[in-house]
Amino acid sequence: MSQRKWEYNGLEFEADFEDVNFLENYSKAMHKLSNSCKTMPKDGTDLERIKTLCNYYYEFFDDVFGTGTSITLFENKHNLRLYEEAFISLVNLNETANEQMLARRMSLQPKNRAQRRKNYQ
Template sequence: MSQKIWEINGQSLELDLTDADAVERYENAFDDMNAAEKLIPKDGKASERIRACCELFKKLFDTIFGEGTSDKIFKGIPTSISAYEEIYYSFLDFARKQFDEDTKQRAARLTKYTPNRQQRRAKNAKKK
């Protein structure tokens, strides 16, 4: 069974990426993030762009895990794009590992219950 708990900054957040409702929140959060990212001005003050990017990450986690989650995740973390990205990449690694493990488990189960064509032929040849 794949890991469904993401441990970050003293928080244990559960996310089952085989559950349709959870995947829908995940997809919607990334859709919203991509749309909002396009609205961040490319010029102007760097500090404003950094704050806007950090807000994107906060909204992403609140959409996936529930309102107020980002306050817990980023508690004590400075409004630093590097710090926020580090947490974001940790989450992406968690999700990727879960998707990969679930895919492997599904394939293993399918293989277990789907006999190999060559094995079937050999078995039929023995019967003759």
């Protein structure tokens, strides 16, 4: 059974990685975050870079779960560690869901090669 909820910081969010609509939001947000990080300005102070990264993560969670999610999750705190821990937690949930889907699909496959060949002829 897949997990359909993401629990973090005492809160619970819909996170069904087998649902096309949720997966589309997640994929778009991951792509946006990845592109933002690649194009992040290299100049400036460490503080400016940390603020920029915080803003990227802030947008990520709002993009995945809807506007206002970051405020709910982090209570207006701009702490890179909190953002990264939440991000890692969500990515780990995605990996677990992917493993469950693969195991389910593999259980549907015939166990021996001869049977698989017969099914595809």
